[in-house]
Amino acid sequence: xxxxxxxxxxxxxxxxxxxxxxxxxxxxxxxxxxxxxxxxxxxxxxxxxxxxxxxxxxxxxxxxxxxxxxxxxxxxxxxxxxxxxxxxxxxxxxxxxxxxxxxxxxxxxxxxxxxxxxxxxxxxx
Numbered sequence: 415x416x417x418x419x420x421x422x423x424x425x426x427x428x429x430x431x432x433x434x435x436x437x438x439x440x441x442x443x444x445x446x447x448x449x450x451x452x453x454x455x456x457x458x459x460x461x462x463x464x465x466x467x468x469x470x471x472x473x474x475x476x477x478x479x480x481x482x483x484x485x486x487x488x489x490x491x492x493x494x495x496x497x498x499x500x501x502x503x504x505x506x507x508x509x510x511x512x513x514x515x516x517x518x519x520x521x522x523x524x525x526x527x528x529x530x531x532x533x534x535x536x537x538x539x
Contacts, residue, residue: 416440416528418509423533426499430537434494436509436530443487446512446519448472448526449494451505451535461507462494463519472521477503483519499537506532 417439426432434449448463462483463472471483482495492509509530512520520526 416442416511418511418528418530420507420509420530420533423507423535425536425538428500428537428539430499431495431497432499432535434496434507434509434533434535436492436494438490438492438511440490442485442490442492442511444515446514446517446525447483447485447492448510448512448519448521449483449492449507450510450523450526451503451507452532453502453505456505458508458523460521463521464492465518466516470518472519496535499535501537501539504535504537506534508532 419437422434449461451461452458464483468485480498485492510526511528513527
């Protein structure tokens with residue numbers, strides 16, 4: 415079972431940027447990867463996904479134009495660049511891995527087979 419470890423979260427002001435990183439303990443190159451988030455009192459929601467090759471990405475409407483997902487298969491890492499952060503982006507962010515090989519990134523929780531422990535992002539107004 416591949417372990418996923420997120421890093422890069424923190425406390426920032428509205429309009430600032432953060433870059434989250436996810437490091438896998440094993441080979442993730444055949445798998446779609448993605449990010450979900452969960453705000454206090456809310457359900458976990460999809461944020462961004464990237465297919466196994468890294469040439470197709472999918473972003474939720476709430477982050478389009480502000481967030482970018484990328485991956486480095488040689489280093490088994492996935493990143494989420496977050497620009498123009500808003501208070502409503504405050505949440506715990508989770509790195510995820512799909513069940514199937516040679517797949518698109520996960521956009522719903524049922525596609526996910528591995529979750530990281532999460533990293534807190536707090537955006538103050």
